[in-house]
Amino acid sequence: MKLSLSCKNILLCCAFLVLFFLITNASSDSISINEFLQDSETLVSNNKTFKLVFFCPENSANRYVGIMFNMKSQSVIWVANRDQPLQDSSGRVTISEDGNLVILNGQGKSVWSSNISPAVRNSTAQLLDTGNLVLKDNSSERVLWESFSDLSDSYLQNMKLGTDKSTNTTNLLKSWRSPVDPSDGSFSAGIQTETIPQIFIWKNGLPHWRSGPWDKQVFIGVPNMTSFYFSGFELVNDNMGTTYFYYSYYQGDDILYLVLNSTGFLQQKYLYARKNEWEVTWATPSNECDFYRKCGPFGSCDSESSPICSCLQGFKPKNQEEWVKGNWTNGCIRKTVLEKERNNSNIEQGKQDWFLKLQSMKVPDYPIWVPSAKEDCESDCFRNFSCIAYSYYRGIGCMHWEGSLIDSQKFSKGGADLFIRLAYTEQEKKKSNKVAIRIIVPIICTIVIAILGYISSKLLAKHRGRKRKRELLSKKSFPSYYKLSLARDDINRVKFEDLPIYSFDMLANATDNFHLSSKLGQGGFGSVYKGKLPEGQEIAVKRLSQSSGQGQEEFMNEVVVISKLQHRNLVRLLGCCIERGEKMLVYEYMPKRSLDAYLFGVHIEEEYFLDWSKRVIIIEGIGRGLLYLHRDSRLRIIHRDLKASNILLDEYLNPKISDFGMARIIAGNQDQANTIRVVGTYGYMAPEYAMTGRFSEKSDVYSFGVLLLEIISGRRNTSFYQEDGALSLLAWAWKLWNENKIVELVDSKIIELQLKKEIHRCVHVGLLCVQEYAEDRPNVSTVLSMLTREIDDLPSPKQPAFTTRPTPSKKGSSRIQVSVNDVSITIMEAR
Structure with missing residues (x-):
């Protein structure tokens, strides 16, 4: 009986110990000496917001220890062993005998350490509710080391970005080498304190972007920096060597942080708790003018001008x-x-230098703070032999510049007033111009009035003649089927009440009267212009050529089709204009132009190169847009002209399908349709469509397959001309596939060779899409499932159609109209 009770007591004690261990271990946020965090285990902060884990980037075999958000939308914010990855899952995190936090591999060798000195016998590592991993001396509670003093690429609230003299440390954000490689990349960001504090992004140690000076509330070179986007940001500057930037943000369960990505963009990410997904709410550089020293010394950059660079007045x-x-x-x-x-007493009256006022400017780099009042800022600059410009800004005070004016920019709003020093002769020229204007303008006005009077009299006489002619014709009877003008007939075919109508004058004003400098590109049936509406919204205006007999049907078709569509991967139609015999479509403006500009060598600068991660985003975005057209929209739409130049990119390089002039709506129960008017672009048309006029979802899938292979290879389908014995990119891809040399197809600029399996899978899917017979091709839904590995096993592809040109039509066969291989709405800007 006693033995039985003893056994029960032992079992109860064991159960209690196991339960206690499970409870404490499940909620553990710390690790002490002689304790180990295994690869499968996690430290979670007390508020459950952050966790310390072992992780493996997508498509990589390397393992790292890092801190990430403890939620569905996970984002890594700090990595310990950035340059020393673990090769398997046998790694451990522990406290070493000297008190350091260390990461050990399977052989017990340290691959990373907190490197505190001197040694501490009793220490504990704890993950705080702020996301800061701290190492503390248990005897004194003193913080020995913290992750907030060894930043990765992410910047959270309460982090210090800058120089802290008390700890003799300089904190910089350091980008990842690539989206799947957290080792130190080419970009870093931090505070430059040599003059008035500014935030800089450096590329390989050289300036890449700067924020402009701090005015104790915002950085004045960032026009969008307002309390809405940057709530709680603060700069600490004790003028004794300690300068750092930090912020404290609180908005319920929402989270905000900054990240410096591998391509050099500083992005602000916001997590809406209700949506549980991250959104990029701000990013820089945001346009070409944001890149440092874009226009050289004494140059000024204006992103809304063409060309964007101009010399300052007097230069x-x-x-x-x-x-x-x-x-x-x-x-x-x-x-x-x-x-x-510079001595005023020795200068002839009116012969001294003067200052020209430039408004809404991003002030140049290297500002010198001067302890001058606002009313003395100019005179103090004038008396200084070396001062070539000045500015006074509330919150900063008086700033002077010497040497060269570098990295100036013209803003549409915000910025500061900059006064630049010019020789007196420049002022004389200005005065002479004013005098000339006063004399010439009245003369010109007199001549214009006389000409207008003459023209008016002629037009009045002509109008009277027409009126008499109409009175005579009205006496005759006309058939009831009398046709109005083509424009009026077209208008009657479409209901415009659901689509905003823009006046011709408004669009003319927005595009500077369709000036050549506003022209973005040339489509198959007209030109596209960049414009800006009175409220500041940027637009793209597609103007149908009046001299062309083509395009009338395409214009009306595009109004009918795209006005009824709403999807993030389709270009949004804002309205149209049908005045004065004109036909114009108004679209949202896409600042990053069309995809072909990036793929086919138009831009060779490194910052415009599409790495593999960007190409994957573009491929999947095009697929989602196409799926919406085929299956998810109210209408079932076949695009019929899917190509690289009809894929436009927004400021974050998200793709949007454009140009629906050739699209066709088919019935929900139809699998295919026929046309006697074949339209499209050589190299992208499916063989059954080009030869017989039969189109379906599968003809769009064929075009998508061609586009997919072009994105992978960086070459046009029609750019081979018998090169390597191939008629086209499809033939070359098929040849390399059969020879197991598919790596040779990949754009040589793509360096993510560790993603060989993923790239190989995309080529496989592309070849399935371009198979010669439509019934062999997968639909778009299946294609997306294949790309995202929802469908893992892929069938072997059959031989694709190799021809890049359709066979000449015989008598009685379909009439083929081929689009020029230009974007229909190309967003082109000078670079």
């Missing part, structure tokens, strides 16, 4: 030939040197 290009070619790095030089004598 001229240093190298005119290079400047005209768009190479602005050498900048500008003065047209007239400044007066050498």
Whole structure:
């Protein structure tokens, strides 16, 4: 009996110990000496917001220890062993004998350490509710080391970005090498404190972007920096060597943080608790002018002008030939040197230098703070032999510049007033111009009035003649089927009440009267212009060529089709114009132009290169847009002209399908349809469509397959011309597939070779899409499932159609109309 009770007591004690261990271990946020965190285990902060885990980036075999958000929308915010990955899952985190936090591999060798010195016998590592991993001395509670002092690529609230003299440390954000490689990349970000504090992004140690000076509330070189986006940000500057930037943000369960990505963009990400997904709410550089020193010394950049670079008034290009070619790095030089004598008593009256006011400017780099009152800022600059510009900004005070004016930018709103020093002769020219204007303008006005009077009299006489003619014709009877003009007939075919109508004058004003400098590109049936509406919204205006007999049907078709569609991967139609015999479509403006500009070598600068992760996002986005057209929209739509130049990219390189002039709506129970008017682009048309006029979802899938292979290879389908014995990109891909040399197909600029399996899978899917017979091709839904590995086993592809040109039509066969291989709505800008 006693033995039985003893056994029961032992069992109860064991159960209690196991339960206690499970409860404490499940909620553990710390690790002490002689304790180990195994690869499968996790430290979770007390508030359950953050966790310390072993993780493996997508498509990588390397394992790392890092901190991430403890939620469905996980994002890694700190990595310990960035440059020393573990090769398997046998790694451990522990406290070493000298008190350091260390990561050990399977052989017990340290691959990372907190490197505190001198040694501490009793320490504990704890993951705090702020996301900060701290190492504390248990005897004194002193913090020995913290992850907030060893930043990765992410910037959370309460982190210090800058220089802390008390700890003799400089904290910088350091980008990942690539989206799947957390080792140190090319970009870093931090505070530059040599002059007035500014945030910089550096690329390989050289300036890449800067924020402009801090005015104790915002950085004045960031126009969108407002309390809405940057609530709680603060700069600490004790003027004794300690300067750091931090913020404290609280908005319920919502989370905000910054990340410096592998391509050099500083993004602000916001997590809406209700949606449980991250959204990028702000990013920089946001346009071409944000890149440092874009227009060289004494140059000014304006993203809304074409070209974007111009010399400041009083200056001229240093190298005119290079400047005209768009190479602005050498900048500008003065047209007239400044007066050498600064003593007012020795300068003739009216012969002294003066200051020209430039409004809404991003002030140049290297500002010098001067302890001058607002009313003395100009005079103090004037008396300084070296001062070439000044600005006074509330919250900063007086700033002077010496040497060169570098990285100036013209803003549409915000910014500061910049006063630049010019020679007196520039002011004389200005005065002469004003006098000339006062004399010439009245003369011109007189001539114009006379000409207008003459023209008006002629038009009045012509109008009277027409009126008499109509009165005579009205006496005759006309058939009831009398046709109105083509424009009026077209208008009657569409209900416009659901689509905003823009006036011709409004669009003319928005595009500077359709000036050549506003032209973005040339489509098959007209030109596309960049415009800006009075409220500031940027638009793209597609203007149908009046001299062309083509395009009338395409215009009306596009109004009918796209006005009824709403999807994040389709370009949004804002409205149209049908005045004065014009036909114009107004679209949202896509600042990053069309996909072909990035794929086919138009832009060779590194910052415009599409790495593999961007290409995957673009491929999947196009697929989702196509799926919406085929299956998810109210209408069932076949695009019929899917190609790289009809894929536009927004500021974050998200793809949007454009140009629905050739699209067709088919019945929900139809699998295919026929046409006697074949439209499309050589190289993208499915063989059954090009030869017989039969189109279906599978003809769009064929075009998508061609586009997929172009995105992978960086080459046009029609760019081979018998190269390597191949008629087209499809033939070349098929040849390499059969020879097991598919790596040779991949764009040589893609360096993510560790993603070989993923790239190989995308080529496999592309070849399935371009099979010669439509019934062999998968539908778009299946294609997306294949790309995302929802369908793991893929069938072997059959031989694709190799021809890049349709066979000449015989008598009685379909009439083929081929689109020029340009984007229908191409967003092109000078680079």
